[in-house]
Amino acid sequence: MxxxxxxxxxxxxxxxxxxxxxxxxxxxxLKEKNIPEEELxxxxxxxxxxxxxxQLQMHEERANSQDIANIKEEGKRILDSIKGQKGTxxxxxxxxxGKHKLPELPYAYxxxxxxxSEDIMRLHHDEHHKSYVDGLNKAEDxxxxxxxxxxxxxxxxxxxxxxxxxxxxxTIFWNNVSPNSSKNPTGxxxxxxxxxxxxxxxxxxxxxxxxxSVEGVGWxxxxxxxxxxxxxIQSFEKHQMFHIADTIPLLVLDMWEHAYYLxxxxxxxxxxxxxxxxxxxxxxxxxxxxxxxxxxxxS
Ligand SMILES: [Fe+2]
Numbered sequence: 001m002x003x004x005x006x007x008x009x010x011x012x013x014x015x016x017x018x019x020x021x022x023x024x025x026x027x028x029x030l031k032e033k034n035i036p037e038e039e040l041x042x043x044x045x046x047x048x049x050x051x052x053x054x055q056l057q058m059h060e061e062r063a064n065s066q067d068i069a070n071i072k073e074e075g076k077r078i079l080d081s082i083k084g085q086k087g088t089x090x091x092x093x094x095x096x097x098g099k100h101k102l103p104e105l106p107y108a109y110x111x112x113x114x115x116x117s118e119d120i121m122r123l124h125h126d127e128h129h130k131s132y133v134d135g136l137n138k139a140e141d142x143x144x145x146x147x148x149x150x151x152x153x154x155x156x157x158x159x160x161x162x163x164x165x166x167x168x169x170x171t172i173f174w175n176n177v178s179p180n181s182s183k184n185p186t187g188x189x190x191x192x193x194x195x196x197x198x199x200x201x202x203x204x205x206x207x208x209x210x211x212x213s214v215e216g217v218g219w220x221x222x223x224x225x226x227x228x229x230x231x232x233i234q235s236f237e238k239h240q241m242f243h244i245a246d247t248i249p250l251l252v253l254d255m256w257e258h259a260y261y262l263x264x265x266x267x268x269x270x271x272x273x274x275x276x277x278x279x280x281x282x283x284x285x286x287x288x289x290x291x292x293x294x295x296x297x298x299s
Pocket of ligand 1: 124128170254256258259
């Protein structure tokens with residue numbers, strides 16, 4: 001188990017990695033803007049120099065909070081200076097069409113051993129998840145670019161739904177598990193589980209049965225339903241079918257055979273039972289708290 005100092009180090013490392021990714025996003029956005037080549041080069045150099053500083057900090061044995069604050073300040077200064085240029089509106093709060101990237105795993109490939117093997121994690125993340133990211137980018141390039149032929153539109157819409165849902169669900173899935181699982185939910189989220197399912201045990205039984213009912217390609221999913229103000233359990237066929245719209249996934253379990261077959265073969269119940277050992281309840285609870293902030297009129 002990690003000690004508190006190590007957890008902080010991991011948090012700092014994750015934050016620094018997110019800064020590098022943010023820099024990449026800004027560079028992508030700038031490339032799409034119609035700005036003079038010289039200005040583009042100047043900003044690209046500034047961002048890349050700043051990213052080098054971030055990388056150096058990542059290699060420090062212990063993070064220095066003042067150094068991290070300085071890095072954050074410098075990133076903000078660069079962005080403000082870009083925004084301050086006349087005619088260069090920039091919005092870093094979105095990912096442009098066709099520019100999705102495979103997110104890093106928030107832990108090592110072997111961190112979930114023995115419950116989920118390193119081999120599965122490598123194949124699952126590096127091959128399967130990547131193919132959803134690539135497929136989504138291709139579909140978005142076809143759908144949203146004015147230069148390309150988007151026909152037949154139904155094909156690209158189908159591709160966008162399949163790969164887009166695959167990408168987003170896997171992103172939730174990686175964060176929904178952790179080598180440091182607390183094993184049980186707590187606090188307000190536990191109270192909500194009790195209220196809606198009678199007990200955590202009842203919820204676990206229903207979720208397990210739902211997962212076991214998935215036939216080879218699909219997911220078991222706990223969602224928050226803003227329309228009804230309660231939790232619900234669903235299964236998704238493939239990634240995008242058989243589910244209710246306007247709900248927010250909180251906890252997802254990948255029941256595609258690629259998620260367990262290499263280690264568990266046809267014994268999907270053992271996979272499900274072992275997966276419960278690595279559920280990241282802090283993440284699920286955080287998603288629940290954020291989802292509750294969305295206030296729809298109940299209907
Ligand atoms: Fe998967």
